[in-house]
Amino acid sequence: MELAGFSAVLAFMxxxxxxxxxxxGNEANDRDSIEAALKLAGYDVDYADVKGEGFTDALQKAxxxxxVAGGDGTVARVLTQLRERSVPIAILPLGTANNFARSLGIAGTPQELxxxxxxxxxxxxxxxxxxGxxxxxxxxxxxxxxxxxxxxxxxxxxxKKGKKPEGAKSLQQGRKLLRKALKRADPIEIVLTMGKQSKELCVLGIEVCNIAFTGPGLxxxxxxxxxxxxxxxxxxxSDSREAVMDWLESPMDGTPPFLTRKSAQVELTFHNAPTRLDDEAFTASAGKFSVDLACEETSVRIVVPVKHPSQKALEKKAGAA
Structure with a gap:
């Protein structure tokens, strides 16, 4: 009976x-501690190292x-390789910028989340x-x-030259490095097409964003x-160079000094400029290039924050008082 009961419990996990x-992350957020938190919450856990050989096969399991436990690179790797997009995905942000988690309001330790x-x-x-x-x-x-x-x-x-700083220091250094890049950046000629409208621009750069935050937590x-x-x-x-550099000193306190537009379809035509796809950057190449950008028809499902049980209990207690 005890064995049968145990099997029944496993079936419902x-x-x-x-x-x-x-x-x-750090030692407090290593594999063992995360698995322990998941098992304590009633999950039957399989593990996959996102940089391991069996990772792609692991994603095919039902x-x-x-x-997803890691930084933005880990999130991107899982979300872009996951074929079954109907399965819910929970994020445990362990990186430095955690731009994806920030954009969805996800913050906290694995144990809390x-x-x-x-x-x-x-x-x-x-x-x-x-x-392209x-x-x-x-x-x-x-x-x-x-x-x-x-x-x-x-x-x-x-x-490559030295040890990378961690946490807030890394974000601060990243913003400082971006300011340096802005200071010496030359304008780039880009043809921007959104829908049926095209415009020739001479700018320091264009970012086609899928989420609110990018770069060093901006x-x-x-x-x-x-x-x-x-x-x-x-x-x-180009005219906003100084304004952007000033904004980078305290990006959470002011309105970003950028021109922004929304479009379901975007085309960029340019030449001799560095490019990036998420956190992977590519050096400038000679020649003319065009890139078409759009959202996939099928979205992924991300588990978004609800109130922590302790917070719910406090609110219930306060309401009863």
């Missing part, structure tokens, strides 16, 4: 695939919940695609040309709506 970057999950409380989130001479690639955060890609390239060079696309199937085009105008 929620199966979860933990997609984890073991290099993200589970009730996919848990696990207790608040409700797989019926999800939001559809668009996945975007970029089509190389084929088609999916992205979660942004496709960019100009100063933001150059900032990523500069950061990669710095990372809310550049404040009007971004992850459910509207539209991309937010953020234009970094």
């Amino acid at each position: 929620t199966s979860a695939l933990l997609c984890h970057n073991p290099q993200a 589970v009730d919940l996919v848990v 696990v207790e608040t999950w409700d797989t019926d409380h999800t939001s559809p989130v668009s996945i975007a695609n970029a089509t 001479h190389w084929g088609t690639s999916l992205f979660v955060e942004a496709y960019g040309i100009g100063v933001f890609p150059q900032f990523l390239l500069d950061g990669k060079k710095m990372g 809310p550049i696309a404040t009007a971004a709506d992850v459910t509207d199937k539209k991309l937010d085009v953020v234009i970094i105008d």
